[in-house]
Every structure is written in C-alpha cells, then in structure tokens.
Amino acid sequence: MRFAKCVSAFRPSPIRGMMNAVINPNVISFAGGMPGNELFPVEDVREIIEKMPRKEMDTALQYGPTDGLPRLLKDMNEWMTKKGFDMSKNRIIITTGSTQAMSIVTKLFVDPHDVVLTEDPVFVGSAGAFCAYQADIIGVKMDREGIVIDDLEKKLARNPKFIYMTPTFHNPAGLTYSRERREQFLEIMAKHPDVIILEDDAYGELYYDEDVKSEIIPMKTYAKNENQIIYTSSFSKIFGPGLRIGWMIVPNEIYEAAEICKQSMDACTPQFSQMLAAEFIESGRMERYIEMLRKVYKERRDAMVNCLHKYCPEVEFVTPQGGFFLWAKMPEGVDEKELFTVCAEKGVVFVTGDAFNPEYKKNRYVRLSFSNTPPEVIERGVKILAEGIASLRK
C-alpha cells in the first residue's frame, strides 16, 4: 500500500482494544468517558420527535448549512453570550462532536512536524486528532493548580502552532486550574500572540461543588487576548454522545477557513441531532437535565472518592470537583499495566496512565471514570482494584 506519511503517525485510542470489555455488561468499566446509559433523556427525545412539526422534521432530514442549523446557532449564540463570550468578535460552528473541532484546528494550523503543546497528561482523543496530521506533540507539566508556568515558558521556545488545554475538570487528570494560574497562563501567552490557545471545555457544566464555580469561568470570556483563543465544547456529556454534536467558538478571522475546512470533512453536522438539541434547549429541558446530572454524578464521584479512601488508602489523588474522571497514582512498585491485567481478569477495567502521556511513558497512574457506574457497583469495582494493588505489592 502506498499510504500517505501521516498513517505512520496515527495514534489510536487505548479504548479501541478493549471495546468488548467496555460494553460487556458483566464487566465493571471505569474505562470509557461515557455518560451513564440509564441517565439519557429518552422520554424527552421521544416526546420532542412526536410533537415536532412536519416542516421541522423535513429540515432535520435534509442537508443544512455547514456551520450549523440556523435555529441551533441562534440558541447557542444566546447561551454563549450569557456565559460571557463576546459574540461580536467570534462565530460559532456546530461540529460533529468536539473531536471534529480538534481535527479542524489541527488541519488549519499544522503542517507535518509543526509543534503542538499539550498538557501532560493529555486527553487521548485530542492527541489522536493532532497526531493524525503529523503534529509533534510536546507535553507541558502540570501540578495541582494547572499547567506549570516555568515548563510552559521553556516549551514555548519550540515555536508551537497551538497549545491545547482543558483547564476545567481535566481529562484524565481530574484537575481544575485556579483562577490565578489561568491569569498567569494568559499573561505568558499574550507575549506569544501567534500561538493559538485551544480551550477545551467539554465538562464545564458538570460541577459538583458550588465553591468551584468562580474558578471555572472559561478563559476566553475574560482574556484580554481573547482573539488568540479557540473555545470548544460538546453536547456529548450534557445530552448524548450518540448524537455527535459539539461546537467551537472561533475568532472572526478564522471562521471562513474553519467553515470551508469542515465542509471538506463531512459537508454538515447531523441536522437531525441539531434539531433535537435546539428543541432540548428551547423547551428548558437542557437546564433541568444538567441539574439532574450534577446531582447523580456528584453521588458517583463521592462514592469513588470514599471507596478509594476506604479500600485503597495508599492511592494518591486530587478529588475532582466536576467532570467524569479521577486520576489515581498507584503506590510504588505497582506497575499500571500489570495492574490492568490483574483487574481485567477479575472483571474491572480502566485506562492506564501511559496512554495519556504524550510519549506513552509509564507513570504509575490510572484513569478511573466514575460517570457510567452507580455507587454500589463503584464499591464492588474499587474493592477488586484494591485486591489487585495488594496482590502486586506482595
């Protein structure tokens, strides 16, 4: 096969090899970043479709504008304006999931072997999109408050095209940047106005502690250099990933190239999904649904945190204040890959930390997703994890 050069740079998802385990009902999966199946607003969806006027149904089944269903774009403009974005300087594009937004940004800015900075650890789906365009990804260290500024300055010398970051409820690290660190970060970046900031906020609506609300305001809403930032988010965690809809807020100067880029990829985002989302928002269901999710996921987060304290006191972690993930450091001597093998045999799976390292380095971490598992099952799963850890420490 005369494959193009990019094929040898592909970085497949670690979930790829364990899909059978993830969807096996007999397996306790802390692996995928998936919403709980039983939480989907199924009856709302049925009702929306039952009552949708014929004309709207026709529109939902037809081709539509590349940048999005006009009705949903209007809803999103209102919502994003309320959140504080300056929509006179930016435009929204509805994307086929936020993975597509990652793909668009990389295509727009990266020639082979251009540098992209990411946090270390980095979300594997985004890293996969960057590598598919032969970006050279370089990780920047993180501490409990976010990206480490010294390391950032060092890595900026590599002249990156953009820096990718998830400052709120980080995947996989479960961290949230402090407001102070965000401002330090923006100050440094203002000295590098050519470097795009790609702010991924897929989990921003899912906070479980009130005191975190002042920290998690998107940087693009208050940055002086806001036109340096492309912001992305997604309906996957607040409606349903099976609809494949996300959105990006791009500065006006980038909009046209981004729209034509998307057109070359899939012509337009599923109109049917977009129509459902528009009705879900306009009817007030979205707001109520997100409130319910916060309560349920908070219980699951608490269950995982409490069980880890109870059964695995030697495991280190920062309690996530939102999102889906807990990033757990195993005690010395416990190899995360061996732990995976031992636990998978007993019916518990998760993703090992090396998958999230830009260079696949082992790091003694595992990512535990609590979103898709009810509290009583989380307890069973953590017990098995604890047994696995104990067996490897012997």
Next chain:
Amino acid sequence: MRFAKCVSAFRPSPIRGMMNAVINPNVISFAGGMPGNELFPVEDVREIIEKMPRKEMDTALQYGPTDGLPRLLKDMNEWMTKKGFDMSKNRIIITTGSTQAMSIVTKLFVDPHDVVLTEDPVFVGSAGAFCAYQADIIGVKMDREGIVIDDLEKKLARNPKFIYMTPTFHNPAGLTYSRERREQFLEIMAKHPDVIILEDDAYGELYYDEDVKSEIIPMKTYAKNENQIIYTSSFSKIFGPGLRIGWMIVPNEIYEAAEICKQSMDACTPQFSQMLAAEFIESGRMERYIEMLRKVYKERRDAMVNCLHKYCPEVEFVTPQGGFFLWAKMPEGVDEKELFTVCAEKGVVFVTGDAFNPEYKKNRYVRLSFSNTPPEVIERGVKILAEGIASLRK
C-alpha cells in the same frame, strides 16, 4: 494567521455562496443535489422512535464503535453480500456521510501534491475533500459511455495515488458507463495495481429505466482486481442527508488504517442516525421507500427532459437514466455565468459548469437538479431558463 499550507488549496462548494437562494421558498432551485423535502419518510421515523425499546434508545444516544453500530454493520453486510460484494475480502465502515469517506481515502493516500485523477466534470464535494489535502487533481475526459480510455492511459502516466469515479448516474454529468467501458477501464487499471480506484455509487439505487439495471452493477462486485477498489455509497439519497450516514467497503488490508483515521476525525458516526437506518432496513421500510422514490424521481426526470425538448430545443443533453442530475450544454454564444445571473434575477438557480471542472474552466454546461422540484414547478423553471437563454442569444 499562521495557517497550514493546505488552507490555500481549499476548494469551497459553489453552493456555499447561494445557500440563501437554495433554501428560499420563492426560488426555483435546480442547484442542490437534495432529495425532495416532501418525500422524507417522516411518519416512519416517528413510529420507529416511538416503538424503539429503551435499551436501543440508550445505545442510540451513547458512544459506539468507530466502524459503526454493530446492528447496522450486520444489516449492511447482508445487503452488500446480496449485491454481490465479496465480504470475506472486505469490511464496511459506516461514515459520517460519504463526504467523510472521500476525506478518509484522501488522508490515507495523499501527501501534498500527490496526483488524484478524477473524471472531468467532477462532483464538487469530492473535489473539495481531495483539494483540502493538497492533492493535485487532474481531470480525465468523458464521452457518452464513460471515461475516455486513451485519455485515461495518458493521465495514468502522472502516477496518481487514486482515481475517483462515479460510473453510475454521474454527478454532474448524468451519464452511466456502459458495461463494456467499465470492463475496458478495469483492464487498464489492472496494469496499474498500485492505483486505488475510488468507486462512488451514491445514486445506484435510483434507476428510472429497467434496461439500465444490467449496466449499473458496481465494478467492485465483478472486477478481477476487486481489492484495488474502495466502494462508497450513502443513505443521503435513500433515507435523509440530515442523518449524515454513508458507508465504505474497503479491502481488509486498508481497514485498520481507515478505521483509526476515522477515529481521529469524529470518533464515531452518529449512533442515533445509525439506529434509525438499521430499523428502517430491517422493517422492510427501506425497500418500499426506494421503490416509491424511483417512481417520483422518474416523473421529475421526465418532466425536465420533456420541458427542455419543448422550451429549449437548442440545449444538448444525454437523458439521465437515474440519479438527480441533467447536464445541459448551452447553445453557442451563451455564457453559463451570465445565464446564471439572468435566471437568478427571475428566481431560478442552478450550478454553472465551471464549478465541476477540475481547473474551474468554463464549458457552456449547467447542472440541473430535478430531484427537489415537482413537475409543474420544473415546467415554470425551465420556461424561465429558456427565456434567459433567448435573451443572451439576441
């Protein structure tokens, strides 16, 4: 902006600039390759969703495997086996529309300035996908029976990575390759086993004359060198483009790279759309729906052909035996761009032939889509077209 090099190669769709006209109900649009709104199986969709078991609804709203919803993959495997494909040597990937399949194939095989052969004229959506990866596209001449073999041999000397073709109900040319020409083509291509054949069959189910059925059998089902061929098709014309689902049949040797490639683009195809398609097929609705479409589109095709004979006898064309498009050659002295301006003022739009030429050369052709317009409106539109032609010939 430090855009990547590919951005200057982007080739936006000609529809992009006329979207307002295309969706304006007061305009008669022969422009978009769109199904008729009033033909969508809206009540079937409502019924499917009303009756879908909760478990299937959950799956429809959740992430799924990158290559497709297992249930739909099974349906498609059965269907494609019946159509004659050797599914032991190939695998199906459900794509986010067939535009995504074009994007995947280009990404897999094209480095900047690699050559891609296309027919001349070529479907603009596909050309857009190829150019977005900086492919150098070179057109091969066509006559009434398909690609011109002499010209093909000459252009193959340019060492293309693949050749893109729509042998059945060509967009925009409305042509169908004869079986003889298909076999001549395959014989030549067998001498160039490194050159992938990308066989686009988006319109294959929509035939309006029984005698064309023996011609339109996909080449991949009978080619000796079938592993040289990637086949693509779509639900856009036989269910609804707003669902964004298409499929590709790829040789086993290409499957893994194609799947990882798609994963980097949008993780998976909308599960909700796929679930609807699976139920549409399994319940027998798809078969009945396609039969209905053939009848309705045949009436529209006939109306356009008869009106052109009646009102524009000086316009030359080959009667399309299926698909959505009639490729009409204007009489000498009539510039297609001026004709567009004149007709658009009177409320009729179409796409001018230069958009379909690999090098944007004017060619005195216009593409008239009859799929989205009932017969009586077609007559009004063709009358306005005739007046426009007459006014330019004065």
